[in-house]
Amino acid sequence: MRPSDSLRRRIVVAFLAFGVVCTLFFTAIAAVGVEGIEVHLVDNRLTDVAAWAAPRHTAGMPVDMPAGLSFHRADAIPQSLRDIPPGVHEIEVDGIGLHVLAGQDSAGRYVVVDHESDYEKVELIIYSAFAITFFGFLLFAALLGGFVARRVVNPMTTLADAVASRTTTLPLLDRRDELGTLARAFDGHTGELRGFLDRERFFTGDVSHELRSPLTVIMGAAEILMTQAKDESVRVPAERIYRAANEAAECITVLLLLARAPELAELPPVQVSDIAITEAERYRPMVSGKPVELICDAADDFSIRAPRELCAAAIGNLIRNACQYTEEGLVKIRLEGHIVIVEDTGPGLPAAVRATLEQPAGRVPSTGSAGTGLGLALARRICEYLGATLAHADRVGGGSVFTMTFPPVSRQPNGAMTRS
Template sequence: MSLRYRIVAAYVLLTCAVCGCFAIVAFLALQAVEDRVIDQRLSQAAPGLIERYRQGLAITEPGEATLYHGRDIPLALTGLKPGVYDTVIGDSAHQALIVDDKGERYAIAQDDSDYERIKRSVYEALAVAVPACLLLAVLLGRITASRVIAPVTALADAVRKEDMTSELPSLRAGDEIGVLARAFAARTNALGTFLARERLFAGDVSHELRTPLTVILGAAELLQARLHGKDELLPIVERVRRTAADTADRIGALLLLSRAPESVDAPRIGLIPLIEQEMERHRPLLEGKPVELQFESSAEVHVFAQPELVGIAVGNLIRNACQFTEQGCVTVRLLVDALVVEDTGIGIPLAIRERLFERFVRGSADQLTGSGLGLAIVRRVADHLGWRVSVEDREGGGSRFIVLFSPAP
């Protein structure tokens, strides 16, 4: 229910309550007038009228009550017990008092047509006034709601623009909107400071780590050039060189990940070479295990993305599958719009699956290896690229990770 609707509803409910109170007061006032004025007047006039009747004096002066006696009592009043009654005599509404005095029955009637017309006019006025008040309440409610919501809407639009450099509206207002605007501004400034600090940290770490990595790469290449005749050492040096180069690529990917997606170029790349490279990079994890690493693809698939980001996501999925599969196979399957990595490992408990892509969450409570950041980085890369990643059980045991993406034409 919107705030505008609630404000209008409050106005309407308040108007209904006020109109209801006025209607009740008007009804009770009319009843009091009828009971205390007309009825009491008849009761007070009855003895004098009866005495004048007995003396033979006139009792039907204009504007006064009319006395009926014996057989002259109108048929509508015949047979009634003593008391006050509303009745119709002729074509007019009357207030009638039935009195027994000295064994004789008297009826005193007062024409109250004027009073009935007044009462009817009051009821008609209320019937017109109540709907008019309700319409007025709706109108005033909408006007008030628009005036109240306008600064809130302006504040929401300013926050939605995500422009941290412009000042939010209503910052200097002294009302609750001003308090809300200042709270938003303080929160925005805190977030901006945090994001700036995170970007600076990522840039500083990237710079500081790349320098020693460059030294390691240069040393490995130099050592590789001087090891002629020592072929048994060349694979070790090559592994050092490749690891240093991969680490430099990972640092570059993390630096890209710290930037806004719209500020990062997204070239058209093929996925098969990246997947095969990551599979070869993590194949040593399966040494000594009866586990087969398979790749299935019917055709090349292209996407718009930075290869470093795709590589870090695919690499983390393959590494997790290789680390926690003791026998069977790890299958990487490339589809037209999805990448599937499945294994025959221990699987993931249902209680952990909901939080699996959060930072520092491991796939098993007994799992001691890993930092719990790999799958969180996969989710972050997927969000950065506009992809979706999910996990489900594999038939026959194990896990299946699915990355959905939009292929490039």
């Protein structure tokens, strides 16, 4: 999971964004208030003083100004203040900040100067307090967001880890909030799935065990007929019976292995090249009477941790179906990296079958160059169990190409699996 996708990070960012918006909003209101106070305390004060002093000065009456204020008219205006336009201004003269009101009446220009205004210092203190408050509120928002994120995300992470590790009893079941509701829903659904999988496993195992006995009897009887029969019309059907029963027995073995779901990480590695060569030689008789060349290129070998019977069943089903439906041309098996490729020059797969193969699961018709009956269904299921992927593509020039890709490292529902 990328850091940007983390729910904890999103909660903290949301709190920080909320803090920024709130502080900027209140800072803007406070700034407007500070400026309004400045107008009221400084500008209005200078205006009132000018309204009182200008008529008295024109009438020749004494103008006694409060401490820190001075009134100047005409030639008495200091040289540095003579060129300022009418209105209130903040200027600096000889390093001293002044508030100056410049005006004009019938007697000429005048200025009112405030020499001792401390409002700039007060304003600086106020804005410094705003800045400290801003960063303090952001820090508080980040800490609060982190606290809320931990309270929300940590239980969810604990619950997710428990579900992923297949813990029998999930945490948070006793909580009365939404997390408790979610935990109880997960627990109920997990229990239903576990029961369903157990019933399916038991059913598959029981049926497979029940089928072993009659298949053994059938194979034994067919073997006796093959050995003792002198008539070709009896021996050939007996061989077909024996071959079909043997394939059914192998299918049962695969179903039993899938039902038992052994831990792959605990199994010894098997060489895929040995399996590919063995399966190719096993089904070579299927193309011996046809103009078909069967090639097995297993030079690029690799090993996997898996039951040998499952690997042989998956690869063998692809080879068998390719040999069965290819009437002329080529059936080639090759290993490349961690990929097993089986290609043929058969008639190819119909569009309906190809669409069905693209679905995550399901049965498909048993027609096409690569065969899509129970054999292909088992191959797909074995690939899913082993962490591999089974893909189909059209071969250039006609036919089908099946690729079985084994990742170097894969995590499976029943545990970790390591590729060498």
